[in-house]
Amino acid sequence: MKIGVLTSGGDAPGMNAAIRAVVRQADALGHETWGIHRGYQGLLEGDMAPLPSRACANILQRGGTILQTARCPEFHDPIFRAKAAANLKDTGIEAIVVIGGDGSFRAAEVLQREHGVACAGIPGTIDNDLAGTERTLGFDTALNTAVEAIDRIRDTASSHGRLFLIEVMGRSSGMLAVHTALACGAEAVLYPESPEDSYEGLVSQLNASWLRGKRSSIVVVAEGDTAGRAMAVGERLKRDHPLDLRVVVLGHVQRGGSPSAMDRIWGSRWGAEAVRRLDRGESGFYLGEVAGALVAQPISRVLEPQPVPPGDLGRLVTTLAR
Numbered sequence: 001m002k003i004g005v006l007t008s009g010g011d012a013p014g015m016n017a018a019i020r021a022v023v024r025q026a027d028a029l030g031h032e033t034w035g036i037h038r039g040y041q042g043l044l045e046g047d048m049a050p051l052p053s054r055a056c057a058n059i060l061q062r063g064g065t066i067l068q069t070a071r072c073p074e075f076h077d078p079i080f081r082a083k084a085a086a087n088l089k090d091t092g093i094e095a096i097v098v099i100g101g102d103g104s105f106r107a108a109e110v111l112q113r114e115h116g117v118a119c120a121g122i123p124g125t126i127d128n129d130l131a132g133t134e135r136t137l138g139f140d141t142a143l144n145t146a147v148e149a150i151d152r153i154r155d156t157a158s159s160h161g162r163l164f165l166i167e168v169m170g171r172s173s174g175m176l177a178v179h180t181a182l183a184c185g186a187e188a189v190l191y192p193e194s195p196e197d198s199y200e201g202l203v204s205q206l207n208a209s210w211l212r213g214k215r216s217s218i219v220v221v222a223e224g225d226t227a228g229r230a231m232a233v234g235e236r237l238k239r240d241h242p243l244d245l246r247v248v249v250l251g252h253v254q255r256g257g258s259p260s261a262m263d264r265i266w267g268s269r270w271g272a273e274a275v276r277r278l279d280r281g282e283s284g285f286y287l288g289e290v291a292g293a294l295v296a297q298p299i300s301r302v303l304e305p306q307p308v309p310p311g312d313l314g315r316l317v318t319t320l321a322r
């Protein structure tokens with residue numbers, strides 16, 4: 001069988017581990033792998049080529065994706081999807097492994113439903129916002145990157161007695177923000193799903209800690225649906241709080257870098273499992289991790305609401321910031 005593999009949406013550390021595992025597990029089972037370049041964009045344009053085992057040497061530890069990635073709005077149009085399915089048929093690719101986030105899985109779900117293309121999904125996004133899995137590739141690395149950066153900022157925050165608002169990625173999910181805040185001992189975290197995500201709550205909390213004698217603080221702000229949200233909060237806060245304030249948007253630094261050991265391990269496990277299942281004739285699933293175990297979910301689960309960060313973690317940030 002010819003298996004296609006693509007990475008789609010925002011790149012995430014660990015994607016290369018998954019690509020390598022797909023290629024090498026396929027090789028071990030006697031299948032051929034084709035790399036589809038630039039995600040669904042490359043699929044539309046027929047930009048794909050055989051991806052031999054040797055081409056995956058020394059990629060396990062590399063960030064980004066050797067296949068490159070793209071966001072592809074054309075894929076919402078059925079005419080373009082039909083073209084993509086035709087390209088796969090012409091090349092003789094019978095199944096594809098899609099490494100990406102919810103948008104990428106939605107596209108796979110519709111491609112399978114409309115055109116019978118056998119699809120397998122591997123969660124790859126730093127946002128960790130997919131139903132049915134507690135982990136996505138890149139989250140662990142991005143979390144560690146953010147924490148390392150904030151540890152550095154804390155040195156200068158305490159030297160100057162300043163308040164830092166630090167914006168982290170995650171799009172509409174606060175998962176990265178909450179975990180970052182807890183890991184770096186932040187004063188507070190603002191994230192979209194929190195009932196306590198209010199400006200007034202933040203001001204009263206900062207005032208209380210000021211009265212307790214705290215003279216430097218870190219507040220983690222989830223970007224939410226509008227990147228740059230920390231800037232807007234900072235502008236208001238300058239008027240309402242005495243501390244000298246700075247805003248840092250961590251941005252794409254969170255997406256790069258060598259994957260953590262866990263992202264390499266799960267990329268390898270998921271890549272191999274996707275191929276083993278396709279080999280057994282299964283399709284229409286994506287892989288995940290629940291309570292430490294590798295699980296497979298029907299691809300239709302991607303349509304379910306995204307998981308919310310555990311509320312107790314957000315509250316713990318506040319409790320421990322005394």
Ligand code: F6P
Binds near residue numbers: 010255
């Ligand atoms: O989905 C991953 C992500 O990094 C989000 O956290 C962020 O909002 C978005 O991608 C940024 O996208 P782009 O790289 O296209 O600006």
